[in-house]
Structure formats: C-alpha cells, structure tokens
Amino acid sequence: MMRRLAPLLVVASAALGSYYATLAATPYALMRLAEAKLTKTAPVNHFTHTPPVRADRQFVVRPSPDLLYSVCPYDLSAGPLEVTAVPVPGRYSSISVFDARTDNAFVRNDEEMAGKPMRVVLALEGQAVPAGAETVRVRYPTGIVLQRVLLADPSEAAAVDPIRRKAQCRTLAQ
Amino acid sequence: MKTVFTWLGLIVLGLALGIGLAVWQIRSSGLGNDVRVGPWSTGRDVGTANADIKTRAIVALRGLLALPAREARYFTAATDSAGAPLSGKCRYALSGGAIEARWWSVTLYDRGGWLIANRWNRHSVGSARIPAGETDKWTVLIGPDEQPGLWIPTGGDGPFELTLRAYRPQGLMARDPARISLPTITRRECRP
Numbered sequence: 001m002m003r004r005l006a007p008l009l010v011v012a013s014a015a016l017g018s019y020y021a022t023l024a025a026t027p028y029a030l031m032r033l034a035e036a037k038l039t040k041t042a043p044v045n046h047f048t049h050t051p052p053v054r055a056d057r058q059f060v061v062r063p064s065p066d067l068l069y070s071v072c073p074y075d076l077s078a079g080p081l082e083v084t085a086v087p088v089p090g091r092y093s094s095i096s097v098f099d100a101r102t103d104n105a106f107v108r109n110d111e112e113m114a115g116k117p118m119r120v121v122l123a124l125e126g127q128a129v130p131a132g133a134e135t136v137r138v139r140y141p142t143g144i145v146l147q148r149v150l151l152a153d154p155s156e157a158a159a160v161d162p163i164r165r166k167a168q169c170r171t172l173a174q
Numbered sequence: 175m176k177t178v179f180t181w182l183g184l185i186v187l188g189l190a191l192g193i194g195l196a197v198w199q200i201r202s203s204g205l206g207n208d209v210r211v212g213p214w215s216t217g218r219d220v221g222t223a224n225a226d227i228k229t230r231a232i233v234a235l236r237g238l239l240a241l242p243a244r245e246a247r248y249f250t251a252a253t254d255s256a257g258a259p260l261s262g263k264c265r266y267a268l269s270g271g272a273i274e275a276r277w278w279s280v281t282l283y284d285r286g287g288w289l290i291a292n293r294w295n296r297h298s299v300g301s302a303r304i305p306a307g308e309t310d311k312w313t314v315l316i317g318p319d320e321q322p323g324l325w326i327p328t329g330g331d332g333p334f335e336l337t338l339r340a341y342r343p344q345g346l347m348a349r350d351p352a353r354i355s356l357p358t359i360t361r362r363e364c365r366p
Contacts, residue, residue, distance in 0.1 A: 007184050014188025015195070022196035026231035034238055055291035055329075062237050062287040062337060065297045066279045092277060092341055096241060102234045103223045104242050109342065146239055150277060150341075152302035 027102040034060055035142060038073045045081060045171050047072045047147065049164060052157050068157055070147035072169035077141050080123035082133075085147060085167035087113040088160055092150040095167070097122060100140035121172065130172065145169055196231070203232045211356045213257070214249040214338065218351075236287050247275075247343050247351060252285065252335040254359040260335060262290075262328035264364035265317035268336070270357030271310050276342035277301045280314060280357070282326045282334055290329030299324050314357075318365065 038059060042048035049070045053063040059071065074081050085095045087110035094109040095118065108118055121133045122145075129135045147167045149160050208229075209216045219225040220233050220240050233240050240248055253259055254266060268280060279300035284290050289297045299314045303324060315321035316336075318328045328334055338356065340347055346354045 007180075010181065010184045011188040011191065014185045015192035018189040018192030019196045020192075020227065022193050023200070023227045023231045026196075026200060027234040030234040030238060053289070054295060055289040055297070058288055060238050061235070062240075062281075062283060063289065064279065064281060064339060065289065066281075066300045066339075094241075094245065096239075096245075098239050102230060102238060103225070104240075107241060107245050109245065111342070144239065152300065 028100055031098070031100050031102050031143070035073050035144065038071055038144065042071050042073055044073050044075050045169050047145075047165075047167050047169050049161070049167075052151065052154050064148075065154075066151055068149040068151055068160055068164060070149075070164055070167055072145040072147075072167075073142070074122065074145055074169060075142050076122060076124050076127070076138070078171050080121050080127050080129050080135075080172045081145075082119065082121050082170050082172050083145055083168070084117060084119045085113075086117045086163060087115060088149050088163045089115070091152070091160075092148070093164070094148050095120075096146050096148070097136060097138070097143060098146065099138050099143040105138050105143070106136045117166075199228065200231050200235050203228075203236070209352045211249070211352065211354060213251040213253045213255050213359055214356045215251075216247055216249045216351060218243060220248060243343070244348070245342065247340045247347060249338040249340075249351075249356060250335055251338075251359060252333070254361045256361065258361060259333055260359070261364065262318055262331045262334055263366075264328075265315065265321070265362040267360045267362060268314040268316060268357050269360065270312060271355065273301070273338075273340055273356075274343060274345040274347040274354070275301075275340035276344070278338065278340045280326070281337050281339070282316065282328065283337060285333050285335055287335075290332075290334065292327040292329035294320070294327055296325075296327055299326055317362075 047070045053065045087093055094107055097106040099105050121129045121135045122138055123129050123135055125137055149164050208218055217229050219229055279298050281298035304312045315325040
C-alpha cells in the first residue's frame with residue numbers, strides 16, 4: 001500500500017512546498033523589481049517627485065491619476081534614513097513606508113500632521129538614532145517611502161508641486 | 175538509475191504543479207477577495223503585517239504599495255453587477271450614493287492593473303468632481319466613445335476592471351465593509 005502511495009506523497013509534498021514557497025517569495029521579488037525600476041530614474045535615499053501619472057508614465061502597478069506621487073527608494077545599509085515632509089494645506093497628503101516584504105511599516109496623513117512638519121527616522125534594529133527622534137524600526141534594509149498628494153484636478157499639480165518638494169529623505173551618518 | 179530519474183521526475187512534477195497553482199491564483203485573484211460587495215471585492219488586511227501569505231502575494235502583483243485599511247480601502251470589480259466581464263466594447267452606467275470616506279475615486283485599468291491610453295488622457299472620476307447636490311445619487315458613464323457628463327473612456331475593446339479607492343474610510347466603510355453599499359455597474363449597449 002505504501003509503495004503505491006509513495007509517488008503520490010512525493011508529488012503532493014513537492015507541490016505543497018513549492019506552492020507556499022512561490023507565494024512567500026512573490027512579494028520580495030516584486031518589491032525588488034519595483035525598486036530596481038525606480039532606481040533607474042530615482043536615486044536611492046532621495047525623493048524623486050514624479051509628474052502626474054499618465055498611461056505612458058506609470059512607475060508602479062495600479063497608480064492613481066488623482067494622486068501626485070513622490071518616491072524615495074531607500075537602503076539603510078549605510079545608516080538610518082531621516083524622512084521629513086510638510087502637509088499640503090487643504091487636501092489629502094500622506095507619507096508611507098513599505099518594507100521589502102511589501103508591508104506598510106508607517107503611514108502619516110495630513111490630518112495627523114495637524115498642519116505641522118513631520119520627521120521620522122527609519123532604522124534597522126541596532127542602528128543608533130538621534131535622541132528624541134520618532135523612530136520606525138524596520139526588519140529589512142530596503143524598501144520605498146512614498147508621498148501621496150491628492151489632486152482634485154490635474155491642473156492643481158503646479159500649485160501643489162513646490163510644497164510636496166519640501167519632502168526629503170537623507171541618510172544619517174552612523 | 176531509472177528509479178532515481180523516476181523519483182526526480184515526480185519531484186519536478188510536484189514542484190511544477192505547486193508553482194503553477196500559486197501563479198494562477200495570484201494572477202486570477204482580485205485585490206483581496208475576502209470581502210465581496212456586489213461585483214466589488216477587497217481584502218481586510220491589505221498592506222499590513224497581518225496579511226496572509228496569499229493576500230500579500232496578490233497585493234504585491236496587483237496593488238503594490240497599497241495602504242492599510244485604516245488609511246484607504248481598495249475595491250476592484252472585473253464584472254458588471256450582473257456578473258458579465260467588463261468589456262471595452264460596451265457602455266456602462268456606474269451609479270452610486272454617498273461613500274463614507276474623506277475622498278474617493280473610481281479608476282479604469284486593464285486586467286493587469288495598468289492605465290489604458292486614450293486620447294482624452296482621462297482614467298478616473300473622483301469625488302471632487304461630483305456636483306454638489308448629487309453626492310447622494312450620482313452616475314458616471316463608462317464607454318469607448320465620449321459621453322455627456324461625468325465619464326471614463328474604456329480606451330479600447332479589451333477587458334478592463336475598475337478600482338474604487340476610499341481614502342480615510344469612515345463609519346461602516348472603516349469598520350465592516352461587507353455591510354456597505356457600493357456603486358452598481360449596469361451594462362448598456364455593446365458595439366460589435
């Protein structure tokens with residue numbers, strides 16, 4: 001009986017293992033692809049303020065044409081990353097951080113900023129951070145910081161642009 | 175030697191089956207499938223560390239950098255309210271009421287999640303465009319040709335899908351999206 005079932009068990013075990021391995025590896029692989037695509041035009045540890053999304057200008061899958069994006073692909077290998085931004089008055093804006101597994105590690109929107117500038121430091125476990133700094137500890141050295149600003153109409157982009165450009169990413173010396 | 179190759183063949187077959195099933199599930203799923211409201215579906219744990227392994231893989235492919243539910247809910251629809259696949263050859267009426275969120279928008283994508291080029295450079299309608307007085311009952315037309323009022327071009331004859339984003343969800347939209355009402359998608363005429 002076992003001799004007959006053995007081939008089936010081997011196929012089932014291999015299938016189960018590869019099924020879960022594929023699901024587990026997919027987020028890391030797609031995030032790496034996105035980071036590689038972004039870093040062709042957006043330097044690591046700096047914000048790049050992309051123009052309004054169009055069909056011929058999509059940096060990531062399912063972009064919203066109602067949002068103005070700024071992207072900062074990060075690498076914490078050389079030290080923690082300081083992220084600063086200001087809310088854009090009268091409209092939705094947010095700063096979010098996505099780690100190498102695609103998990104959202106941090107998000108803060110304009111309502112939570114309450115009209116004030118925000119500053120947060122991304123750091124790996126064990127990295128020293130400035131005293132008193134709001135710190136987000138992440139498990140992986142790479143990821144993406146994203147700023148979103150709502151555009152009720154594409155013509156608003158020019159007025160919003162100078163404010164969103166105040167957002168900055170920079171590596172802090174260790 | 176023959177026995178070794180037989181076992182290796184079985185292992186390769188199993189690996190191929192597992193990988194194939196995973197790829198098929200990731201590619202054929204909506205942006206989270208654990209909440210369904212009419213033709214719309216969403217996931218409860220999108221973007222969070224609580225997401226299960228399958229949700230995380232699906233979101234990575236179909237909605238990378240999606241925010242967690244407390245910040246935004248994302249619903250996708252690939253069929254109309256009668257269950258027929260959305261086609262770029264057809265006209266549709268997207269009709270809805272108030273949506274409990276700070277702002278919302280509906281965007282049209284191809285089945286891979288990419289914007290479809292069209293000569294109007296128009297891909298979405300947001301809540302800011304709904305005239306005051308119509309926020310409780312509004313209609314957006316979708317079709318291959320220019321429509322009066324609020325409309326989104328399909329940009330071609332191929333299949334498409336819609337994504338409804340609700341930023342800063344409130345009320346039931348935030349607490350229990352399975353109990354909310356979302357816009358209906360009604361097919362009108364189709365061209366040959």
